[in-house]
Amino acid sequence: MYFDNAEGPVFRPPSEAHSFILxxxxxxxHNACTYCNMYKSVQFRTRPMNEIMDQIHAAKPYAMHIRRIFLADGNALVLATDKLLAILDALAxxxxRLQRVACYAGPRDMLNKTPAELEALKAAGLKLVYYGLESGDDVVLSRVNKGVTAAEAIEAGQRIVAxxxxLSVMIIAGLGxxxxxxxxxxxxARAxxxxxxxxxxALTLMLYRGSELLEQFESGRFVPLPPAEIMEELYELVSGIDLPPAEHCLFRSNHISNHIALAATLPKDKDRLLADIAAARKELADVTDWDPYNNVE
Incomplete structure (x- = not known):
């Protein structure tokens, strides 16, 4: 649900399917990651408060049905804290019946907020941040032009948790x-x-039209992993995750990009998840005519 006719496409996480998209x-x-083409067609801009309030007023007749709100587009946390607090106050x-406000955030957005600012946003109703970590490796992050080092990417996520x-972290299997x-x-895994x-x-790398990574593939400068090797990589990644026994981290690999849907709670289900990944690797071993574009339209 959204009430807006501004330029550009609208994206949201799968779990925000029933949210009011503001x-x-x-x-x-940032809009410079080599693997992404989501916002290549638009020039980034922040919305003035009158445009934001127009959307809120348009949704008001549905107020008794709105429990979740997602702040779009690509990294709403880039807004000044005072402005975000004013938006959260208007939503409350x-x-x-509002239960949760969520948003995407880039690592620089999180690093540019002080702990006190993040705590104030949490108190005002920001309950969930979706963060595209993508990789915890310096070389991979540099090659995909993420704009941060691994240490910075980790610190950004730690600030939200603190x-x-x-925090919902997204990683991309096959990105290297x-x-x-x-x-x-x-x-x-270390990150x-x-x-x-x-x-x-865990998403699987898709070579999107209009992305720099697609150009690298087509010119022979990037060699993607076939499905079975994606599973091998994911197996090694999950093997390296070592969370305290009391932790409850929901692991999902059920995006449209994924070859096999996987679900577990870590660390409790780690052994079972590894067995599922190993079974998927065996199932995909005979796939020889895989599409390097991964079914992208």
Whole structure:
């Protein structure tokens, strides 16, 4: 549900399917990652408060049905804290049954907020942040132009967790290609151990039209992993995740990009998850005509 006719496409996480999508920015302020084409068609801009309030007023007739709100577009946390607090206050006053406000955030957005600012946002109703970590490896992060080092990427996630905001971390299996698969798996596992998110989602690399990574593939500069090797990489990654026994991290690999849907709670289900990944690897071993574009339209 959204009430907006601003330029550009609208994206949201799968778990926000029934949320009111409130577009507080247009596009992504970084918009330079080589694997992504989501916001290539629009120029990033923040929305003035009158445009934001127009959307809120349009949704007001549905107030008794709105329990979740997602702040779009690509990294709403880039907004100044005072502006975000004003938006959260307006949402709390307009939607009496509101249970959760969530948003995407880039690592720089989180690093640019002080602990006190993040705690204030949490108190005002920001309950969940979706964070595309993608990799915990310096070489891979540099090659995909993520804009941060691994240490910075980890610190960004730790800041959200420390503020008491739930963190959903996304990683991309296959992002390092054949050349960097082993280091991508090992160092992404280390990053997950350091951040300790409440949710961890593993997507599979898709070569999107209009992305720089697709151009690298077509010119022979990037060699993607076939399905069975994606599972091998994921096996090594999950093997390296070592969370405290009392932790409850929901692991999901059920995005449209994934070859096999997987679900577990870590660390409790780690052995079972590894067995499921091993079975998937065996099932996919005979796939020889896989589509390197991974069914992208």
């Amino acid at each position: 577009r507080v920015t247009v596009g992504c302020s 006053r307009t939607f009496p 503020a008491g905001i739930k 290609g054949k050349e960097h698969s082993a280091r991508h798996a090992a160092n992404t 997950a151990n350091a951040i300790r998110p409440q949710m961890l989602s």
